[in-house]
Amino acid sequence: xxxxxxxxxxxxxxxxxxxxxxxxxxxxxxxxxxxxxxxxxxxxxxxxxxxxxxxxxxxxxxxxxxxxxxxxxxxxxxxxxxxxxxxxxxxxxxxxxxxxxxxxxxxxxxxxxxxxxxxxxxxxxxxxxxxxxxxxxxxxxxxxxxxxxxxxxxxxxxxxxxxxxxxxxxxxxxxxxxxxxxxxxxxxxxxxxxxxxxxxxxxxxxxxxxxxxxxxxxxxxxxxxxxxxxxxxxxxxxxxxxxxxxxxxxxxxxxxxxxxxxxxxxxxxxxxxxxxxxxxxxxxxxxxxxxxxxxxxxxxxxxxxxx
Amino acid sequence: xxxxxxxxxxxxxxxxxxxxxxxxxxxxxxxxxxxxxxxxxxxxxxxxxxxxxxxxxxxxxxxxxxxxxxxxxxxxxxxxxxxxxxxxxxxxxxxxxxxxxxxxxxxxxxxxxxxxxxxxxxxxxxxxxxxxxxxxxxxxxxxxxxxxxxxxxxxxxxxxxxxxxxxxxxxxxxxxxxxxxxxxxxxxxxxxxxxxxxxxxxxxxxxxxxxxxxxxxxxxxxxxxxxxxxxxxxxxxxxxxxxxxxxxxxxxxxxxxxxxxxxxxxxxxxxxxxxxxxxxxxxxxxxxxxxxxxxxxxxxxxxxxxxxxxxxxxxxxxxxxxxxxxxxxxxxxxxxxxxxxxxxxxxxxxxxxxxxxxxxxxxxxxxxxxxxxxxxxxxxxxxxxxxxxxxxxxxxxxxxxxxxxxxxxxxxxxxxxxxxxxxxxxxxxxxxxxxx
Numbered sequence: 001x002x003x004x005x006x007x008x009x010x011x012x013x014x015x016x017x018x019x020x021x022x023x024x025x026x027x028x029x030x031x032x033x034x035x036x037x038x039x040x041x042x043x044x045x046x047x048x049x050x051x052x053x054x055x056x057x058x059x060x061x062x063x064x065x066x067x068x069x070x071x072x073x074x075x076x077x078x079x080x081x082x083x084x085x086x087x088x089x090x091x092x093x094x095x096x097x098x099x100x101x102x103x104x105x106x107x108x109x110x111x112x113x114x115x116x117x118x119x120x121x122x123x124x125x126x127x128x129x130x131x132x133x134x135x136x137x138x139x140x141x142x143x144x145x146x147x148x149x150x151x152x153x154x155x156x157x158x159x160x161x162x163x164x165x166x167x168x169x170x171x172x173x174x175x176x177x178x179x180x181x182x183x184x185x186x187x188x189x190x191x192x193x194x195x196x197x198x199x200x201x202x203x204x205x206x207x208x209x210x211x212x213x214x215x216x217x218x219x220x221x222x223x224x225x226x227x228x229x230x231x232x233x234x235x236x237x238x239x240x241x242x243x244x245x246x247x248x249x250x251x252x253x254x255x256x257x258x259x260x261x262x263x264x265x266x267x268x269x270x271x272x273x274x275x276x277x278x279x280x281x282x283x284x285x286x287x288x289x290x291x292x293x294x295x296x297x298x299x300x301x302x303x304x305x306x307x
Numbered sequence: 308x309x310x311x312x313x314x315x316x317x318x319x320x321x322x323x324x325x326x327x328x329x330x331x332x333x334x335x336x337x338x339x340x341x342x343x344x345x346x347x348x349x350x351x352x353x354x355x356x357x358x359x360x361x362x363x364x365x366x367x368x369x370x371x372x373x374x375x376x377x378x379x380x381x382x383x384x385x386x387x388x389x390x391x392x393x394x395x396x397x398x399x400x401x402x403x404x405x406x407x408x409x410x411x412x413x414x415x416x417x418x419x420x421x422x423x424x425x426x427x428x429x430x431x432x433x434x435x436x437x438x439x440x441x442x443x444x445x446x447x448x449x450x451x452x453x454x455x456x457x458x459x460x461x462x463x464x465x466x467x468x469x470x471x472x473x474x475x476x477x478x479x480x481x482x483x484x485x486x487x488x489x490x491x492x493x494x495x496x497x498x499x500x501x502x503x504x505x506x507x508x509x510x511x512x513x514x515x516x517x518x519x520x521x522x523x524x525x526x527x528x529x530x531x532x533x534x535x536x537x538x539x540x541x542x543x544x545x546x547x548x549x550x551x552x553x554x555x556x557x558x559x560x561x562x563x564x565x566x567x568x569x570x571x572x573x574x575x576x577x578x579x580x581x582x583x584x585x586x587x588x589x590x591x592x593x594x595x596x597x598x599x600x601x602x603x604x605x606x607x608x609x610x611x612x613x614x615x616x617x618x619x620x621x622x623x624x625x626x627x628x629x630x631x632x633x634x635x636x637x638x639x640x641x642x643x644x645x646x647x648x649x650x651x652x653x654x655x656x657x658x659x660x661x662x663x664x665x666x667x668x669x670x671x672x673x674x675x676x677x678x679x680x681x682x683x684x685x686x687x688x689x690x691x692x693x694x695x696x697x698x699x700x701x702x703x704x705x706x707x708x709x710x711x712x713x714x715x716x717x718x719x720x721x722x723x724x725x726x727x728x729x730x731x732x733x734x735x736x737x738x739x740x741x742x743x
Contacts, residue, residue: 010639017549020542021563024613027606028566031577034584097353104350121357126725127364128667130696131718134703138715139367169360176357202343223572230574232670237703257576257670264583264674282580286573293572 035286038279045273046074051280053077057243057254059263059274074277076284078243082160082253086235087228089164089249090171094228095221097168098175105176106183107201107209125173133237136166141238148250155250156240163238164249167231171224178220182213182300219299226292230285232257256285368722372715378504378517379467380456381430381493385410385438391449398442398449403435410438410455414498415489425486429463431517456500461516461709463490467499481708507716511684512698516709519702521717523684527597527677527692528666528724530685534601535608535665540658542605543612544647550613551620552642571610578607579674587675595676595691603675604665611664615657619650652739656732663728667721669696695721 043051054075101121105114141162148155186209194204210217240252241262263278385406390398411427412418418426431437434457441455442448458464462481465471467490471480482490493499510520546563554560582603586592592599623646631641672678678697685692693701699721702714 007637007639010637013639013643014549014553017545017553020545021549021554023542024546024563024566024570024609027570027581027609030585031573031581034581034588035577038584097356100350100353101357103346104354108347108350117354117358120361121354124357124361126663126667126729128669128696128721128725130667130669130699130703131364131368131722134699134714134718135364135367137703138371138711139363169357172357200339200343202346203339205346226572227574230576232574232576233700236670236673237700257574260576260580261670261673264580265676265678279580279584282577286577289572289574289577290569293569297568 031286035279035283038276039283042273042276042280045276050074051076055245057259059259059277074273076256076281078245079254079256079259079281080284081245082239082243083229083255083257085160085249085253086164086167086239086255087225089161090168090228090231091221091225093165093168094171094175094224098172098224099179099217101172101176102179102183103205106180107205121173121176124170127170129170129231129233130237132166132170133233133235136162136234136238140166144250153248153250156252158238158240158252159250160239160253161249163235166238167228167234170231170234171228174227175220175224178223179213179217182216182220183209185216186212215299215302219296222292222296222299226289226296229292230257230289232261236261256281260285368715368718372712372717372719374465374468374470375507375712375716376504377468377501378506379459379464379499379501381414381459382498382500383410383414383455383457384452385455386451387442387449387453388451390442393449395443398446399439401439403439407435407438407457414493414496422485425483426489429460429486429489431458431460431515433513433515433518434458458506458517459499461707464517465709466490467494468501507713507720511682512680512693512701513682514680516705516707516713519710519713521695521698521720523681524693524695524698524717525720526684528694528696530597530688530692531601531604531672531694532662532666534598534688535604536658536662538602538605539608539612539661543609543658544616544654546609547613547616547620548642548647551617552638552646567610567613570606571614575607575668576670576674578603579671581606582671582675593689593691595679595681596689597685597692597694598688599675600672600677600692600694601688603671604668607668607671608658608661608665611661612654612658615661616650616654619653619657620646622653623649652735655739656736659728659732659735663725663732666724666728667696669700672697673700695724 051074054073055077056073056075057078058073105118109117137158141157141159144159144162144165145155145157148159148161190208190212191204194208195201199207235255235258239258240254241258242252243254243259244251246253260278260281263274263281386409387406390401393401408423408427411430412423415426437457438455442453459467462471463486466473466480466482466487471482473487477484490499506518506520508520508525509522510518511523513519546567550560550563554563582599586599586602587594592602627645627649628641631645632638636644672694676691677693678701679691679693680701681691681693695717699714699717702710702717
C-alpha cells in the first residue's frame with residue numbers, strides 16, 4: 001500500500017471543523033452585537049441613567065412619541081425587583097428541597113432507592129417550561145390565592161408566590177444534581193474518617209461533607225439562580241404584567257423576561273422605544289446571567305482544585 | 308445553625324470526655340441519633356415533596372385533559388340528491404349552510420322558528436364546511452340520506468360529557484333548558500356518539516375548540532426539529548472533533564471552550580432576541596417560519612451536542628486510535644473510520660436528548676412570531692407555522708372553556724413525544740453503546 005503524502009480533503013475537513021467551532025464564537029458575538037446594537041439605539045431615546053435608576057416602568061404609555069423622554073416610564077428597578085422576588089421565592093423552594101434530596105440520596109438511601117428516585121427527579125427537569133406555566137395557572141395559583149384570602153392578605157390571581165413556587169420545583173433537580181456532584185466529590189477518606197471516629201451520618205454531613213462541598217454547592221445554587229432569573233414561560237403565563245414594588249408575595253409582580261416577551265409579541269417595529277426597550281432588558285438579563293455563571297463556574301472549578 | 312452547634316458539643320462530649328457517667332453518655336447518644344433521624348426525615352420529606360409535586364402535575368394534566376381525547380358528535384342525514392351529477396365547482400359553491408340546516412331540522416321536526424338559533428348553536432358553527440369537504444372527498448355521498456357525523460359545539464360537547472351540571476340554575480350555565488331538552492332528545496334517539504377525537508390529531512388550529520387540532524403544530528415542530536438537527540448535529544460534531552482531537556493549546560481554542568460553556572447557560576429568551584434582531588432583522592428571514600425558528604433552536608442545541616460529543620470521543624480507548632495510526636492511517640482517517648463511528652451511539656443519544664429539549668422550547672419561538680393563529684398546516688420551511696409548545700401557549704391563553712381541556716391534552720401529546728424521544732435515547736444507549 002502506498003500512502004499519498006498530500007490529501008486535500010483532509011485540509012478541507014480541518015478547515016470545516018475550525019469553521020464549525022467559529023460558529024460557537026459567532027453566536028456569542030451575534031448575541032452581544034444584536035443586544036448591544038438595539039440597546040444603544042434605545043439609550044439614544046431614553047437616557048441610560050433613567051433606565052438604570054428610574055422607579056417607574058410603564059412602556060405602554062410611552063408608545064406616544066411625545067412622552068418618550070422625561071416621563072420616567074422606562075425605569076427598570078421595579079422590573080428587577082419583581083424578578084428578584086420571584087427568583088428568591090424559587091430559590092427558597094429549590095435550595096432546601098434540592099439539597100436535602102441530595103443528602104438523602106447520597107447518604108441515606110439504598111442503592112436501589114437511589115436508582116429509582118434519581119431518574120424520577122430528573123423528569124422534573126425534562127418537562128417543558130410551558131407545561132409548568134400552564135400548571136401554575138391551572139392548579140397552583142388558585143390554591144395560593146385562596147390561601148392568601150384566608151389569611152386576610154390582598155391576593156392577586158397571578159401572584160409572585162405561585163410563579164415562584166412552581167419555578168422552584170422546576171429547579172429542584174438542578175440544585176439536587178449539582179449538590180449530588182459536590183457531595184460525591186468529597187474524598188471518601190474524609191467521610192470514612194469521620195464515621196470511624198464515631199460520628200453519626202448527620203454529624204458527618206453537617207461537619208465534614210457540607211463544609212468540604214460548600215463551594216460546589218454554592219456554585220450550583222448560583223447557576224440555579226441564574227436559571228431562575230432567565231426563566232421565561234412560567235412567569236409569562238403565571239406572573240403579572242404591571243411592574244409594581246410590593247412586599248406582599250401574594251400580589252402580582254412582573255419580571256424582565258415577561259416584559260421582553262410582552263413588548264415583542266404582536267406587531268413590532270424597530271424604531272420605537274417600546275420595542276427597543278426589550279433589547280435593553282435583554283442585554284441586562286444577559287449580563288446578569290453571564291456574571292452569575294462566571295462566578296459559579298469559578299467556584300465549582302476552585303472546589304475541584306482543592307482535593 | 309444551632310443544630311450544628313448542639314451536634315458539635317455532643318460530638319466533642321463523646322470523644323473528649325470518655326470518663327462521663329454512662330447515663331449521660333447514653334442520653335447524648337440518643338440525642339445524636341435523634342439528630343441523625345431528623346436529617347434522614349428531612350431528606351425523605353424533600354424527596355417526597357418533589358415526587359408528590361410530579362404526581363400532582365401529571366394527575367392534574369390527565370384529569371383536565373382526558374376529556375379532550377373524545378368528542379361527542381351527532382349523526383345527521385342530508386338529502387344531497389339534488390347535487391348528483393353536478394360539476395365539482397358547482398358542488399363547492401352549493402348552499403351548504405341551507406343543506407346543513409335542513410338536515411338539522413330533520414332532527415327536531417317540530418322545532419318552532421324562534422328556537423332554531425338556539426338549536427343550531429348546539430353544533431359546531433362551521434359544520435357546513437365539514438359537509439362540503441366530506442362530499443368533495445367522496446362524491447359517492449351525493450344521494451338522499453348521506454350520513455355525516457357533526458361535532459357538537461364546545462358547550463354542548465362538555466354537557467354531553469357530563470362536565471356541566473344539569474342542576475345549576477339556568478343563568479349560571481351556558482346552555483338553556485330548551486337546549487338541554489334538545490340534547491336529551493338527541494341522546495335518547497341514539498344520535499349522539501362519543502368517540503375518540505381524531506380531530507385532535509388530524510385538524511389544524513381553529514377558533515372553535517371542538518374543531519381545533521394539533522396537526523399544524525405537530526408538522527411545524529417536525530420541520531423545526533429537522534432544521535435544528537440538520538444544522539446543529541454536523542456543526543456540533545465537527546466542532547467537538549476539532550476541539551477534542553485537533554485544537555492546539557491556543558487562545559482561540561480556550562475562547563471557543565469558554566464560549567460553549569457560556570452559551571449553554573444563556574437564557575432561552577435571549578436566543579429569541581438574537582433570532583429576532585439578526586435572523587429576521589438583519590438577514591430578512593421570514594417571520595413565524597420553521598426555518599428561522601429551527602436556526603434559533605440549532606444555536607441553542609449546539610452547545611449540548613458539542614459537550615456530549617466530546618465526552619463520547621473521550622470514552623473511546625486510546626488503543627483504537629493508536630492501532631489505526633500504527634497501521635498507517637492518517638489522523639483524519641483514524642478518526643473518521645474508527646473513533647467517530649465508535650463514539651456515534653453516545654453522540655446520537657446526546658443529540659436526541661438535545662432535540663427533546665428543543666422540542667419543548669417555547670420562549671424563543673414566541674419572539675420570532677411562531678405564536679400566530681394559523682388555520683392550515685405548514686407545507687414547508689418557509690410557511691408560517693406554530694409548534695407544539697407555542698400551540699399550547701396559544702390555547703392556554705384562549706378564553707373559551709373548551710380550550711382548557713385541549714391545552715392539557717396538547718401537553719399530554721407533547722409529553723408523549725418527549726417520552727418517545729427519551730425512550731429512543733435510552734434504547735440507543737443500552738443497545739448500541741459500547742462499554743469499554
